[in-house]
Amino acid sequence: MRVLVTGAAGFIGSxxxxxxxxxxxTVVGLDNFSTGQQRFLEGAxxxxxxxxxxxxxxxxxxxxxxxxxxxxxxxxxxxxxxxFGTEHPRKDLEQNTIATWNVLEAMxxxxxxxxxxxxxxxxxxxPELFPTPENCPFPLQTSLYGSSKLxxxxxxxxxxxxxxxxxxxxxxVSILGERYSHGHVFDFYRQLFxxxxxxxxxxxGHQRKSYLHVQDCLDGIFTALGATNARLNVFNLGTDEDxxxxxxxxxxxxxxxxxxxxxxxxxxxGWIGDSPFILLDCSRIRALGWQPRFTIPQAVQAxxxxxxQNPWLFEAR
Amino acid sequence: MRVLVTGAAGFIGSxxxxxxxxxxxTVVGLDNFSTGQQRFLEGAxxxxxxxxxxxxxxxxxxxxxxxxxxxxxxxxxxxxxxxFGTEHPRKDLEQNTIATWNVLEAMxxxxxxxxxxxxxxxxxxxPELFPTPENCPFPLQTSLYGSSKLxxxxxxxxxxxxxxxxxxxxxxVSILGERYSHGHVFDFYRQLFxxxxxxxxxxxGHQRKSYLHVQDCLDGIFTALGATNARLNVFNLGTDEDxxxxxxxxxxxxxxxxxxxxxxxxxxxGWIGDSPFILLDCSRIRALGWQPRFTIPQAVQAxxxxxxQNPWLFEAR
Numbered sequence: 001m002r003v004l005v006t007g008a009a010g011f012i013g014s015x016x017x018x019x020x021x022x023x024x025x026t027v028v029g030l031d032n033f034s035t036g037q038q039r040f041l042e043g044a045x046x047x048x049x050x051x052x053x054x055x056x057x058x059x060x061x062x063x064x065x066x067x068x069x070x071x072x073x074x075x076x077x078x079x080x081x082x083x084f085g086t087e088h089p090r091k092d093l094e095q096n097t098i099a100t101w102n103v104l105e106a107m108x109x110x111x112x113x114x115x116x117x118x119x120x121x122x123x124x125x126x127p128e129l130f131p132t133p134e135n136c137p138f139p140l141q142t143s144l145y146g147s148s149k150l151x152x153x154x155x156x157x158x159x160x161x162x163x164x165x166x167x168x169x170x171x172x173v174s175i176l177g178e179r180y181s182h183g184h185v186f187d188f189y190r191q192l193f194x195x196x197x198x199x200x201x202x203x204x205g206h207q208r209k210s211y212l213h214v215q216d217c218l219d220g221i222f223t224a225l226g227a228t229n230a231r232l233n234v235f236n237l238g239t240d241e242d243x244x245x246x247x248x249x250x251x252x253x254x255x256x257x258x259x260x261x262x263x264x265x266x267x268x269x270g271w272i273g274d275s276p277f278i279l280l281d282c283s284r285i286r287a288l289g290w291q292p293r294f295t296i297p298q299a300v301q302a303x304x305x306x307x308x309q310n311p312w313l314f315e316a317r
Numbered sequence: 318m319r320v321l322v323t324g325a326a327g328f329i330g331s332x333x334x335x336x337x338x339x340x341x342x343t344v345v346g347l348d349n350f351s352t353g354q355q356r357f358l359e360g361a362x363x364x365x366x367x368x369x370x371x372x373x374x375x376x377x378x379x380x381x382x383x384x385x386x387x388x389x390x391x392x393x394x395x396x397x398x399x400x401f402g403t404e405h406p407r408k409d410l411e412q413n414t415i416a417t418w419n420v421l422e423a424m425x426x427x428x429x430x431x432x433x434x435x436x437x438x439x440x441x442x443x444p445e446l447f448p449t450p451e452n453c454p455f456p457l458q459t460s461l462y463g464s465s466k467l468x469x470x471x472x473x474x475x476x477x478x479x480x481x482x483x484x485x486x487x488x489x490v491s492i493l494g495e496r497y498s499h500g501h502v503f504d505f506y507r508q509l510f511x512x513x514x515x516x517x518x519x520x521x522g523h524q525r526k527s528y529l530h531v532q533d534c535l536d537g538i539f540t541a542l543g544a545t546n547a548r549l550n551v552f553n554l555g556t557d558e559d560x561x562x563x564x565x566x567x568x569x570x571x572x573x574x575x576x577x578x579x580x581x582x583x584x585x586x587g588w589i590g591d592s593p594f595i596l597l598d599c600s601r602i603r604a605l606g607w608q609p610r611f612t613i614p615q616a617v618q619a620x621x622x623x624x625x626q627n628p629w630l631f632e633a634r
Contacts, residue, residue, distance in 0.1 A: 089421075101410050104406075105406065141478070147474060154463070155464050157442075157458040162460070162590055163403065272479050
């Protein structure tokens with residue numbers, strides 16, 4: 001199968017490229033390298049079944065060229081930064097909502113009818129129900145990031161209904177693992193790298209979050225792709241555990257052998273739109289036979305190991 | 318209070334303008350007259366507290382000018398056409414989603430922090446639960462129209478959370494009454510006006526729909542505005558009854574004294590994305606003391622009376 005991966009040089013995108021190539025698919029990778037890293041594609045670029053297309057999903061000409069002949073699109077290009085939405089509110093609209101519309105239109109023009117989309121547990125806002133299933137009570141949005149992803153989900157759903165496409169929407173918790181290059185583990189490591197004696201934490205440290213290792217995330221996606229022919233498929237992807245930000249700090253400090261003085265900005269939320277508790281009910285994807293191989297502490301430690309062994313990531317940002 | 322009404326020359330917008338003026342507010346009406354009618358504003362234009370601003374919500378300069386000094390925005394400008402989404406998929410994205418983002422940004426720039434928004438029961442797609450409450454299971458979108466309105470809702474919710482705005486989101490059933498100028502009653506009347514002996518119906522005629530008279534709709538909005546100071550307010554607005562398309566045809570034909578031969582395109586849905594059954598649970602707004610004054614047959618007959626007395630509407634489209 002010929003697959004277009006948008007955001008191919010990103011954290012999760014580059015792993016998807018590697019996995020598709022390992023399964024002998026032909027892959028076109030599209031990335032604008034705004035946050036993607038050429039280094040993540042080193043292995044792929046040595047494979048003759050991979051072609052890298054430098055371009056932006058907001059540039060419809062570039063997108064159309066990359067879409068040529070694609071039978072499936074894995075649409076991972078996005079503004080993945082949930083935290084700074086209120087500082088640049090157009091960014092989520094453009095890079096997540098309008099970009100997804102562009103991808104769907106390009107698919108329609110080029111006769112491609114299968115899409116895999118990286119949504120987020122943030123679409124649940126601050127849910128009433130934990131663990132939160134896919135069909136929980138109709139949520140209210142609390143972040144521009146979540147609302148832009150929800151809008152993209154809605155577009156995909158309407159295109160599947162209106163144009164006979166097949167859609168796979170995955171609502172991820174925070175993903176960890178090799179090539180991880182933004183988010184709290186990254187921020188904490190950077191702080192401790194600069195000044196090992198102190199660490200500043202947004203919120204009160206008691207925010208309860210869920211994490212999933214990137215290989216478990218990809219396993220989940222391929223499990224779903226192989227298991228259903230339904231037109232529209234929505235799956236939560238996370239572990240059945242959650243942890244406090246303080247737990248995560250503990251694992252990081254233990255790995256690094258540090259005992260920093262910790263200060264907190266305070267409050268239940270790290271930032272506006274931060275959800276104080278994320279725990280997804282993943283029984284829908286588990287019913288297809290999937291289960292994660294990494295626990296949260298294992299995923300955090302794999303991440304901090306990767307980050308500490310790849311200091312170039314700090315310069316690359 | 319100074320209120321900006323977008324879509325001020327539209328069906329519901331022009332009634333909103335009249336009601337706000339009757340309650341002694343100062344009103345700026347913004348409309349691009351793509352479907353709005355100057356005639357609907359005849360009364361308003363004679364009122365010194367009304368100013369009409371011809372412009373488009375997609376033109377941020379024009380929108381910013383209209384926003385000057387506004388304390389509340391009633392954002393009704395929209396592509397209200399649920400049926401033809403797949404013929405021009407960019408229209409819903411632009412006129413409903415991006416336009417709402419423009420309105421929210423203009424509010425932020427101009428320090429306006431209260432928004433009333435016309436959403437739709439279409440955001441429930443094909444719900445599992447009837448009557449459908451605001452917090453029904455997280456729905457899947459089935460139309461580009463519904464998904465564009467859901468996206469707008471999400472933006473409003475995220476802006477309320479992120480920027481301390483207050484939002485009132487109303488999910489309307491189909492609205493009927495004076496100045497009604499698109500939708501099934503309009504289409505049926507036009508067909509019967511051209512050839513009284515026959516009527517063609519999309520779907521099998523058994524689609525179950527809900528309708529609400531425009532004055533009841535406005536009563537609901539003002540009830541909510543007067544009853545709550547919550548940051549975010551989502552209300553269904555409809556009657557507690559539904560009817561089949563065939564019932565509606567019966568009332569129209571009875572009013573016109575016609576017995577046309579009726580043909581059906583067939584199928585449960587009139588068009589792609591049509592919902593075969595819409596019935597909203599409106600107990601949330603009823604708990605605030607609101608109740609509709611018109612039954613569905615009364616609303617249909619008021620509408621057909623208006624349409625039959627205003628043949629200029631056909632030429633205006």
